[in-house]
Each structure stands twice: as structure tokens, then as C-alpha cells.
Amino acid sequence: MTTEIKIKILVVDDEEILRDRLKRLLELDDYEVTTAENGVKGLEEYSRISPDIVLLDIKMPGMDGIEVLDRIKELPHHAEVFIMTGHGGVETAIQALRKGAFDYMTKPVDYDELEINIKRALEKRVLQKKLDAYVTDMEAANRKLKIQGAQLLQAAKLTAVGELSAGVAHEMNQPLMAIGSHLEIILINAAVAADPKLKDKILKIKDQFARLGAIVKRMHDYSSGRSGTYLDESINRPIQDGCYLFSQQLKDHNIELKINLKEDLPKTKIDRYQIQDVSMNFLVNARDAIDDVFHQEPGGIIEVFSKDYPAHNCFLAGVWDNGKAIQEGTESELFNPFFTTKPVGKGTGLGLSVCYNIVKNHNGIIGFTTLTDKSKVFYFALPKNSEHQLADDEMIIPDINAEIKAMYSTH
Numbered sequence: 001m002t003t004e005i006k007i008k009i010l011v012v013d014d015e016e017i018l019r020d021r022l023k024r025l026l027e028l029d030d031y032e033v034t035t036a037e038n039g040v041k042g043l044e045e046y047s048r049i050s051p052d053i054v055l056l057d058i059k060m061p062g063m064d065g066i067e068v069l070d071r072i073k074e075l076p077h078h079a080e081v082f083i084m085t086g087h088g089g090v091e092t093a094i095q096a097l098r099k100g101a102f103d104y105m106t107k108p109v110d111y112d113e114l115e116i117n118i119k120r121a122l123e124k125r126v127l128q129k130k131l132d133a134y135v136t137d138m139e140a141a142n143r144k145l146k147i148q149g150a151q152l153l154q155a156a157k158l159t160a161v162g163e164l165s166a167g168v169a170h171e172m173n174q175p176l177m178a179i180g181s182h183l184e185i186i187l188i189n190a191a192v193a194a195d196p197k198l199k200d201k202i203l204k205i206k207d208q209f210a211r212l213g214a215i216v217k218r219m220h221d222y223s224s225g226r227s228g229t230y231l232d233e234s235i236n237r238p239i240q241d242g243c244y245l246f247s248q249q250l251k252d253h254n255i256e257l258k259i260n261l262k263e264d265l266p267k268t269k270i271d272r273y274q275i276q277d278v279s280m281n282f283l284v285n286a287r288d289a290i291d292d293v294f295h296q297e298p299g300g301i302i303e304v305f306s307k308d309y310p311a312h313n314c315f316l317a318g319v320w321d322n323g324k325a326i327q328e329g330t331e332s333e334l335f336n337p338f339f340t341t342k343p344v345g346k347g348t349g350l351g352l353s354v355c356y357n358i359v360k361n362h363n364g365i366i367g368f369t370t371l372t373d374k375s376k377v378f379y380f381a382l383p384k385n386s387e388h389q390l391a392d393d394e395m396i397i398p399d400i401n402a403e404i405k406a407m408y409s410t411h
């Protein structure tokens, strides 16, 4: 059995005879009719029943039709409103049309005319609904296009920088190796060994040489795109390994590390060394941000979490810290290669872009959520089914932001 949904009409008029006549006639045509004898009651009924159409008398004691119309237009539900005026009320009727009434009719209301008008209003509502659905679809398509456009741009940027890095890393490797072996020879030279000042200078050169080597290695890692060995593993394992490797350093910096990983997370296809790299990069960045505020004094806290996120069929993991805020105006650049706000010699600006590449290669998404002027979370989400591209899910980023905000609302 199907229950037919009836069209709801609200009649607001202080004249009882007219109200009842309209109600009877409209009910004969199978409309569901509610009546109200003044503006205040009319508004109450309007909020209660959410009518499709309102027949509204203009001249009523107390709140008149124009005021009722004004109030109706402020409410979230939209009905089509017909104004009923006596003879000579054309000016007020025009005022009502300007305020958004669908049409006006003069009293006594001609029922045939009313029937035609109701049909017109209903047709308009159907068209309006179609138009609203169309606009919603267009807005969704537009949002998707924007996300895809940004991804394409980021991918193009990463490819261009990747090619450049590969070239530079390759070209620098040979001379670096030569410098390294020459330095070793110099250090064991008897004259140098006998001169502590000279030896100290050469050791300083060696330190800088090691740093240069690390940068070249990072550029190489970045550019090679590291195809990866994807095996079934829980994301907790590389996160735990990363925390373990880094825990002593955090202690040395007086930073408290809280680990909050969801137990027994199902396995998914990951390259665990790459995901460990992502966790370590997040931890290093959190440490630097905390050092900027606490200068290795107690007070800095890092919290690492992982969780199942069934709403989007993925796992979510992240690193929360209470260090220095993300520098204003840099938000859209953090994942760009070579972008850094750290002093010269401290950061290469490749950490987050390496993470970006890794997470993209896992079909996941990476980002951050700012919570307060200090605390924020850098996160990544990986699909449970590794074939599924999380970025295709346009609601995922706003949902993750809301999820993280809810998780840390008491911090």
C-alpha cells in the first residue's frame, strides 16, 4: 500500500466564514488544510506543519499580513505565499509581491482562479526543487574539480622538482665522494694529527661534509620516488618503530611522548619503512616546533595516535604537538619541496614533501589540522583497500578535520 503525500495549505484569515469556505473547497480537492485566525497563530502553524502554500489575508487585527510575510521569509522553510486583499488594496499587494509573495488575489476569492494559481505555485516548487538539486550537483562537481586541480598542480610541481633533484643529487654524488676520501686522507696525515687547531678545523669541514651528504641523500630519496615494497602490515608497526627510534632524543629534549595507538588494527598493504619515515618526519617537525617554545625545558608534549576510521574506510594516524604555531600565511606551502621556515642550515624543506609523495603512493591523503594557536595535528589517512584512492572522496578532508577537532577538544 502506498500512502500519498498530500499538499499542505495554510489559510490565515480573521474572517471565520471565509476561512471555513476555503477549507471545505480545498479539502474537496484533496489538499490538507490548516487554518489560523490571526498572524501569531498563523506563524505557529507555519512552523508546526511546514506548508507548501499559504493563503494570507492582508488586513488582520494585531499582526497584519505583510508582517507575517516578513517573518515567514526569515524562516528556513519556504512556502509559496498568496496574499488576499480587499478591493483597493493593490498597493499593499504590490508591496507584498516585492517582499517575495508568489501572487495576490482580491477578495472574495474566486475558487477557479485560486485552483489555477495553486497549480502554478506547485509547478514552480517542482522546478525550484529541480534547480536546487542541480545547483547542489554543480557545487559538488565544482568542489571536486578544485580538489583535482590542486592535486594536479601539486603532482606537476613534485615531478618538476623531482627531476631537478635527481639531476642535482646525481651530479653532486661524485665530487662529494671524492671530497670525503680526501678528507679522510688529510685527517690521518701526520702534520695534521700533530696540529690540534688544524685538526679541529678539518673535523668541522667533515661535519659540514656529512650534512651535505645527508641533504644529497634526502634529495635522492625524494626524487627516486621509491617504488616501495608493499606488504600486509598494521600501520601501528612503523609508527611504533618510528617512536622507538626517536624516543631517546625526545627525552633528551625534555619532551613527553604519549602513544595512543588503536590496538589490533587490521592489516593493509604498506611499505613499512616509508610509513616509518612519515612518522619520523612528523616527530622531527613536532620536536623542532616544541624546542622553539620550550627550549628543551619541560612542558612540550607530543601525542601520536592511530585509529580505525570506518566512516571513510581508512585508517587515520597523526602527531599532535603543543609547539610553535604554523607560521601564518604558509599553510598552503608546507608540503611544497624546499619550503622551510627554519633557519638556514636547520631544515631542507623536503621532509613534508617526501611524506606527501609516500602517502600519495599509498593512495592516501596527508594534511594538518590547526586546533589552537599552538596545538595542531599532522595526519595521514591510508585506505583499508589499497586500490581505493582516498582523495576521490570529497568529504574526507572536512570530516577528518572535524574528527581530529573532536578528539582533541579537551586538550
Ligand SMILES: Nc1ncnc2c1ncn2[C@@H]1O[C@H](COP(=O)(O)OP(=O)(O)OP(=O)(O)O)[C@@H](O)[C@H]1O
Binding pocket: 281, 285, 286, 289, 321, 323, 324, 325, 326, 327, 334, 335, 339, 340, 341, 342, 346, 347, 348, 349, 350, 351, 352, 353, 378
Ligand atoms: N609540527 C609543526 N608545527 C609547526 N610548523 C610545522 C610543523 N611541521 C611542519 N611545520 C612547518 O612546515 C615547514 C615544512 O616542513 P618540512 O618537514 O617539509 O621541512 P623542514 O622541517 O623545514 O625541513 P626538513 O624536514 O627537510 O629538515 C616547516 O619548516 C615548518 O614551518
Ligand SMILES: [Mg+2]
Binding pocket: 281, 284, 285, 347, 351, 352
Ligand atoms: Mg621537517
